[in-house]
Amino acid sequence: xxxxLVLEQAxxxxxxxxxxxxxxxxVTLAFGVxxxxxxxxxxxxxxxAYFIAAAATKITAYPLAFVAALMLTAVxxxxxxxxxxxxxxxxxxxxxxxxTFGVSIAVNEAVIMIWGREAMFVAPPEWLDGTxxxxxxxxxxLYRLAITGVAAxxxxxxxxxxxRTRLGMRIRAGAENGDIVGALGVNVRLLFIGVFxxxxxxxxxxxxxxxxxxxVQSGMGDPLLILALAVVVIGxxxxxxxxxxxxxxxxxxxxxxxxxxxxxxxxxxGNIVANASVYILMALVIAVRPxxxxxxxxx
Amino acid sequence: MHPMVRTSVSAARAxxxxxxxxxxxxxxxxxxxxxxxxxxxxxxxxxxxxxxxSIRLGFIAAMSGPLSVVGAEQKRGFDLALDHLGGKxxxxxxxxxxxxxxxxxxxxxxxxxxxxxxDRVDILTGLSTSNxxxxxxxPISDAKLFFVGMNGGPAVLAGEQCSPWYFNASFQNGxxxxxxxxxxxxxxxxxxxxxxxxxxxxxxxxxxxKKGFTGEVVAHAFTPIPQVDFAADIxxxxxxxxxxxxxxxxxxxxxxxxxxxxxxxxxxxxxxFSNIALSEPTVxxxxxxxxxxxxxxANYFAAIDNPRNRRFVQDFRAKFxxxxxxxxxxxxxxxxxxxxxxxxxxxxxxxxxxxxxxxRHANFESVRGPFRFNTNQxxxxxTYVTQVDQRPDGSLWLRQVSVSAENAPDEFAAKCSMK
Numbered sequence: 001x002x003x004x005l006v007l008e009q010a011x012x013x014x015x016x017x018x019x020x021x022x023x024x025x026x027v028t029l030a031f032g033v034x035x036x037x038x039x040x041x042x043x044x045x046x047x048x049a050y051f052i053a054a055a056a057t058k059i060t061a062y063p064l065a066f067v068a069a070l071m072l073t074a075v076x077x078x079x080x081x082x083x084x085x086x087x088x089x090x091x092x093x094x095x096x097x098x099x100t101f102g103v104s105i106a107v108n109e110a111v112i113m114i115w116g117r118e119a120m121f122v123a124p125p126e127w128l129d130g131t132x133x134x135x136x137x138x139x140x141x142l143y144r145l146a147i148t149g150v151a152a153x154x155x156x157x158x159x160x161x162x163x164r165t166r167l168g169m170r171i172r173a174g175a176e177n178g179d180i181v182g183a184l185g186v187n188v189r190l191l192f193i194g195v196f197x198x199x200x201x202x203x204x205x206x207x208x209x210x211x212x213x214x215x216v217q218s219g220m221g222d223p224l225l226i227l228a229l230a231v232v233v234i235g236x237x238x239x240x241x242x243x244x245x246x247x248x249x250x251x252x253x254x255x256x257x258x259x260x261x262x263x264x265x266x267x268x269x270g271n272i273v274a275n276a277s278v279y280i281l282m283a284l285v286i287a288v289r290p291x292x293x294x295x296x297x298x299x
Numbered sequence: 300m301h302p303m304v305r306t307s308v309s310a311a312r313a314x315x316x317x318x319x320x321x322x323x324x325x326x327x328x329x330x331x332x333x334x335x336x337x338x339x340x341x342x343x344x345x346x347x348x349x350x351x352x353s354i355r356l357g358f359i360a361a362m363s364g365p366l367s368v369v370g371a372e373q374k375r376g377f378d379l380a381l382d383h384l385g386g387k388x389x390x391x392x393x394x395x396x397x398x399x400x401x402x403x404x405x406x407x408x409x410x411x412x413x414x415x416x417x418d419r420v421d422i423l424t425g426l427s428t429s430n431x432x433x434x435x436x437x438p439i440s441d442a443k444l445f446f447v448g449m450n451g452g453p454a455v456l457a458g459e460q461c462s463p464w465y466f467n468a469s470f471q472n473g474x475x476x477x478x479x480x481x482x483x484x485x486x487x488x489x490x491x492x493x494x495x496x497x498x499x500x501x502x503x504x505x506x507x508x509k510k511g512f513t514g515e516v517v518a519h520a521f522t523p524i525p526q527v528d529f530a531a532d533i534x535x536x537x538x539x540x541x542x543x544x545x546x547x548x549x550x551x552x553x554x555x556x557x558x559x560x561x562x563x564x565x566x567x568x569x570x571x572f573s574n575i576a577l578s579e580p581t582v583x584x585x586x587x588x589x590x591x592x593x594x595x596x597a598n599y600f601a602a603i604d605n606p607r608n609r610r611f612v613q614d615f616r617a618k619f620x621x622x623x624x625x626x627x628x629x630x631x632x633x634x635x636x637x638x639x640x641x642x643x644x645x646x647x648x649x650x651x652x653x654x655x656x657x658x659r660h661a662n663f664e665s666v667r668g669p670f671r672f673n674t675n676q677x678x679x680x681x682t683y684v685t686q687v688d689q690r691p692d693g694s695l696w697l698r699q700v701s702v703s704a705e706n707a708p709d710e711f712a713a714k715c716s717m718k
Contacts, residue, residue, distance in 0.1 A: 002538065004538075005534060005535075005537075005538040008534045008537075009531060009534055012530040012531050012534060013531075015530070016528060016530070117367055117368060117371045118368055118371070118581055118582075118584065118585070119368070119551055119554050119582065119584070119585035120584075120585060121584055121585045121586075121587050123587070124562070129562075131562075131563070131564045138537065139564055141559075141562040141563055141564070143562055144530065144562070212558065212562075213528065213555065213558065213559060213562070214527040214528060214551070214554075214555040214558075215527065215550075215551035215552070215554035215555050215585055216585070217368070217551055218367075219364075219365070220527070220551070223525040223526075223527070254531075255530075255531045258522075258531045258532065258535075259531060259534075259535055262520065267519055267520065267521070271497065271520070271521050271522075275497075275523050
């Protein structure tokens, strides 16, 4: 194993981790503030990818198509919040799981009805369609670096929003005690819509950026949601710091695991261990710290 | 944190992991629809006196799940066959009962038991993946129903566990890929990297690609079925020093693999080989120009030149606006095979010995050209090497490069007890 390969895999792991972070942070935010378990979160990633695919056929300038895709997702998420999610906030988690799982099935079928079952084509913007030389022998896709960069910026923007703005203060207060915040005259309904839209936009951002990398088709967000749920459990439900740390840990563990385990244990067992490594980590974390790395200890 | 949040964290975790399991196993989408196909003119001639008034045909394919693209394309070939058959199967009116196998063995067995016990089908056809087939053949054989397989052929079902009730009208997995090893050596590949999806078909196709390859195999790797990001694997390929890669990825992962392969700048640097699962008309739109130049083995592709295929391709293009993928061609053939066999027994499919003999005759004109069954009821057929090429209008198509084998059987027939 050469230094160049390790470096390349580190970039890969980082990029994968940042995509997971975009997913996981929305899951954890919706849970922390609205007490909502949202299994339709993968649908938001999928909608982002479909919207950029559709927008790109109408708008040639990539930045405009990018903005259009996110705006369409925002509209869709407001509708979803008002029509489906709102009554769920006060219900039990099992009801939420069933209802949001139903939403994900419905959205998966809806995109098939609108765009068909076959995968859509999304081209990366031309100015990102090259490679960067990491070492003399290894070049890395510029597009993947851009994904990591944009995801990091989105994470930073979220942190600034939560830590430095009035809206962020209210969101944090809402997470502490929603009823009191409501009694103090804050429009909790509007606040919850805001949080749901922010969560959805972060997932959709992941989808928009993954569009040119993976197949844009019905159900594309669901495997990522499963990993994002594992990330949330590892990091601690409701914790943003936990989501970031666990996302990067899972991204790097998964990427390096695929290289190291088959090398150490042979192809068959190595592959099995590599595939299970994220869940092994999750089990270990739960065993030692049942509420996750950065979760609330009173749980 | 909200007190309610605090107390319910563990409950949430349990719910999350339960939901994660549910989400993975399958989408509970009931796509199964029952529909009758034109039972116009119930005129049965005197020769069909003992034949059933109507045949119930069960069609099961992966209409949802990760490989629903395959099932949807099979359905297109199936539908075009229905158009061409004009409402009769071998001269007998028939109706279709549909099932969804979801590329999932458990779902396959459940749907089969519904088709067999509740819908009481007379003949079964379809299935999309090798893992479905491995699970399906036992219950079908137990029910003493004939099944015509439209896609895939795991080795074990061609050999030790061959069944008199199973006719594979598509290909035996190894048969489809055999010939690529020799071709890759001829193309100058010295160090080969093998990789594929981690299930029966992935194992068998990559194993078959080794045969006849004279260079060194530097790696033989598998990735889980849902994996769609191959950055880590592509880095390993580059580090391995391979000058050729054989990759088995059907459906969405195939689209992702080819696009990422290009983005990593490997196009033109390392030669990419596969069988027709990796790059064919259902994924051309999504792969775009990134697919150009990929070499794949095939037993059916749209450019095969014979009268039957010209008609099929022309009508398929008129109806669906592009070339048919092999899934559609093989589904169409399966229906024509059943049609010919029902006609041969004059609709009397209840005489199972006669019907089996008729199916074995395979007295139909295949869109592939020459086709017959071996003693293990797997196909004897030609296989080809094709390459993704571009038409003047920019659309992609599979151009024939060479013929790998003519009238070739699979290699497992000797292990099958049927003679």
